[in-house]
Amino acid sequence: MPTLRIxxxxxxxxxxxxxxxxxGNTVGEALDDLTSQYPxxxxxxxxxxxxxxxxxxxxxxxxxxxxxxxxxxxxxxxxRILLIPSIAGGR
Amino acid sequence: xLPELTRAEILRYSRHLLIPEVGLEGQRKLKAASVLVIGxxxxxxxxxxxxxxxxxxxIGLVDYDVVDSSNLQRQVIHGTASIGTLKVESAHDRMxxxxxxxxxxxxxxxxxxxxxxxxxxxxxxxxxxxDNFPTRYLxxxxxxxxxxxxxxxxxxxxxGQVSVFDATRGPCxxxxxxxxxxxxxxxxxxxxxxxxxxxxxxxxxQATEALKLILGIGQPLIGRLxxxxxxxxxxxxxxxxxxxxxxxxxxxxxxxxxxxxxxxCGVPGHDHEEGSAGVDWDITAPELAxxxxxxxxxxxxxxxEPHELEISQLEGASLIPLGQMAARLSELDSAEEIVLFCKxxxxxxxxxxxxxxxxxxxxxxxxxxxxxxxxxxDPSLPVY
Numbered sequence: 001m002p003t004l005r006i007x008x009x010x011x012x013x014x015x016x017x018x019x020x021x022x023x024g025n026t027v028g029e030a031l032d033d034l035t036s037q038y039p040x041x042x043x044x045x046x047x048x049x050x051x052x053x054x055x056x057x058x059x060x061x062x063x064x065x066x067x068x069x070x071x072x073x074x075x076x077x078x079x080r081i082l083l084i085p086s087i088a089g090g091r
Numbered sequence: 092x093l094p095e096l097t098r099a100e101i102l103r104y105s106r107h108l109l110i111p112e113v114g115l116e117g118q119r120k121l122k123a124a125s126v127l128v129i130g131x132x133x134x135x136x137x138x139x140x141x142x143x144x145x146x147x148x149x150i151g152l153v154d155y156d157v158v159d160s161s162n163l164q165r166q167v168i169h170g171t172a173s174i175g176t177l178k179v180e181s182a183h184d185r186m187x188x189x190x191x192x193x194x195x196x197x198x199x200x201x202x203x204x205x206x207x208x209x210x211x212x213x214x215x216x217x218x219x220x221x222d223n224f225p226t227r228y229l230x231x232x233x234x235x236x237x238x239x240x241x242x243x244x245x246x247x248x249x250x251g252q253v254s255v256f257d258a259t260r261g262p263c264x265x266x267x268x269x270x271x272x273x274x275x276x277x278x279x280x281x282x283x284x285x286x287x288x289x290x291x292x293x294x295x296x297q298a299t300e301a302l303k304l305i306l307g308i309g310q311p312l313i314g315r316l317x318x319x320x321x322x323x324x325x326x327x328x329x330x331x332x333x334x335x336x337x338x339x340x341x342x343x344x345x346x347x348x349x350x351x352x353x354x355x356c357g358v359p360g361h362d363h364e365e366g367s368a369g370v371d372w373d374i375t376a377p378e379l380a381x382x383x384x385x386x387x388x389x390x391x392x393x394x395x396e397p398h399e400l401e402i403s404q405l406e407g408a409s410l411i412p413l414g415q416m417a418a419r420l421s422e423l424d425s426a427e428e429i430v431l432f433c434k435x436x437x438x439x440x441x442x443x444x445x446x447x448x449x450x451x452x453x454x455x456x457x458x459x460x461x462x463x464x465x466x467x468x469d470p471s472l473p474v475y
Contacts, residue, residue, distance in 0.1 A: 008248040008320070009277055012396070012414040018323060040414055044276060054270040055277070059329045067332060082329065084318065086268040087247040089280035090290065091132030091166075091222035 002079045004034050009085055013040040019080075027058060028071030030081060045083075055086040093119035094148070100192060104146055112308045118146060124305045125149040127214035129202050129230055131182040132156075133280075133290030134220035134244050134297065136168035141298035142218075143186035143193055147305070150186065151214055153198040154178040161475075165287035201360060202226055204349040207233045216304060218242045218297055222280065224271040225352035225360040231256060231264035232349055235339045240304055244297040247278075249286055251293035251319040254312050254331065255300050258340040261314040266334035271356040275441045282366075282437045289321055366437030368444075368456035376464040379430060379457060390429045393461075394442045399434065403461050403472040413438045416445050425451045432457035432464075434475065 001021040006014050014020055020037065024030035031052075035042040047053055058065045059082040065073045075081065096104070096118060107113040107121075124147050128135050131154040142150055156178050158169045166178075173181035179197035186195050198210050202221070207229055211217060217239055219230045227245070234241035240257040243264060256263045296317065303309045318327045339346040353360050367373050374382075383389060391408035393400070394416060411419050413433070423429060429451065431439040436459050443456045457464065465472035 007318075008250040009283070012412075018320070040417060043417075053272065055268050055272040057267065062329045064329070064332065082318070082327065084252075084316070084329065085277065086224070086272060087245050087250060087252065087277060088224045088227055089222055089246045089283075089285055090130055090134040090220050090244065091162075091280060 001077060002030055002075045002081065004030060005080060005082045007083060007085055007087075009087060010041065010044060010083065013044060014038050025074060026071065027060065027065050027073045027075060027081060030075055031058075031071070044085075057084040058082070059084060094122050095119070096122065097192075100146070103190075103192070107145070113306060117306045117308075120305055120307075121146045121302070122148045124216075125151070125214045126216055126218060126301055126305075127151040127153065127211055128218045128220055129153050129226065130220035130222060131166075131168060131178045132162065132220065132222060133165045133246065133285065133287075134294040135182070135218075136166045137291050137294035138218050138220055138298045138301070139182055139186055140168055140189065141295060142301060143190045143195070145298075145302055146190065147193060147301075149194045149196065149214075151196045151198065151210065152179045152182055153200070153202045153210060154182075155199060155201045165285065165290050167291065202229065203360065204229060204352065207349060208237070211237065211239065214239070216240045216242065216301060218301055219244065220294065220297070223360055224277075224356040224358060227264065228271065228355060229349065229352045229360075232339055232346060234258070235263050235265075236348070242297045242300050242304070244293040246285055246289050246293050247280060248283055249289065249321040251289055251296075251317075251321075253293055253296045253300070253317040253319070254315065255304065257311075257313050262331045262333045263337065263340045265339050266337045267316065267331055269334070269338065271358075274357040275437070275444070278438070282434065286321055292319060292321070366433070366435055366440045366456075366460065367458055368436075368440035372440075372443055372447075372454070372456050373436075373458040374430060374455040375458050376467045379455075379464075380468045388428065390423070390427045392423070392429055392431050392442075393433070394431055394439050395433045395461075402475050403465060405432065405461060405464065408432070411442075413442050416442050420446070420449050423451070425449075425453065427453065429454040430457055431455070433460050435460040435462050 003019045022030040022033040024033050104118045107118050128139050131152050158173045168185050169181045179199050183195045183197050235258040244253045314331050316329050393408040393410045394413045431442045433439040439456045446454045462474045465474045
């Protein structure tokens with residue numbers, strides 16, 4: 001199964017998990033499965049209109065999925081999708 | 092013409108002079124260089140210390156804060172003796188103790204759209220060690236508009252990000268993050284915490300990148316983002332591309348001068364310690380104490396994480412962590428008077444918004460959180 005990597009700021013919504021196994025053949029399906037496993041994540045990842053929030057980036061094979069086929073980007077069983085949110089801490 | 096090194100400097104930097112990639116000429120480049128470090132906190136501490144030790148000729152420091160004991164878990168440039176003093180002065184003294192041959196210029200003021208151009212003008216490169224979104228967008232835009240490289244680092248709990256944003260050669264911060272998160276959605280380190288050594292790791296990487304850029308050696312992190320996780324001890328890289336629609340570094344920029352970044356991000360330009368839900372929805376600790384004393388029935392709801400209960404608790408409060416609030420609203424009765432609280436009032440203000448949008452009206456936010464209660468009502472509780 002493909003996995004999704006969850007960064008620290010979002011781990012409170014995945015019961016602390018840093019990697020979540022998901023089902024799906026595309027990035028969009030993988031995200032749908034992630035948010036059905038952890039519904040509290042939905043508002044952090046998606047706008048009201050269902051688009052991924054602009055401060056969240058999704059990467060597959062080191063590339064932003066915007067450079068690939070967006071939500072339709074195919075994922076293989078051993079793929080790992082990175083979720084990269086903006087964080088601002090520094091002090 | 093690069094400045095010459097004195098005999099004392101040749102001895103001081105001998106370990107650099109032995110490396111062919113640095114050598115005498117490289118050390119002279121470092122001596123001729125100037126770097127502006129925004130923030131003298133967790134990231135700024137190792138950045139400023141290592142740049143001073145490396146012999147960067149002129150280092151500027153921007154910060155407006157004073158040293159607090161809760162800083163010392165990670166802000167290693169300061170010491171217990173400097174608690175209560177200005178951070179820029181404390182850092183200045185420590186850097187000159189480490190290396191008296193350099194110049195340290197201090198700016199004891201918040202970094203804003205009004206002073207950023209003036210402060211940054213005379214520096215070759217900028218290191219972003221700030222703690223909030225408005226100042227990060229300001230630093231990015233300043234660097235894009237002036238063509239200066241921006242050595243970026245940011246941290247949260249166990250995660251760190253590092254990159255070099257140089258719009259003359261690659262993408263900028265806005266190419267990656269066109270817009271800031273909505274206020275309150277991404278917690279700050281003041282609320283969420285940070286492993287003390289994490290800014291040490293990330294700031295040291297930023298200092299490394301700054302030195303490489305000045306020396307012109309190696310592969311800088313331009314067009315790459317480093318993702319570090321301390322728990323997994325993982326370093327991962329992703330490729331960053333210039334966004335052709337970037338509002339500041341794209342071919343048709345909308346942003347051509349510094350803007351109001353607090354308005355752009357909807358939050359103040361500093362990591363707020365004390366949270367508020369606005370005058371209509373806040374209740375102060377003494378007010379709450381007085382109402383409880385009168386015997387008013389008030390449901391106290393603690394929205395912190397379970398492990399924080401070991402530090403301090405309010406008697407009779409029920410625990411519903413913020414992350415679970417949306418799913419557990421049915422445990423609350425909108426006919427009851429509810430007071431929400433957390434450590435300092437930021438998470439509970441966010442919980443209050445959730446309750447308001449679910450139709451609750453008899454709900455208040457404990458301003459300043461349980462820390463305010465500890466300071467103003469029950470000094471037997473610790474402040475954290």
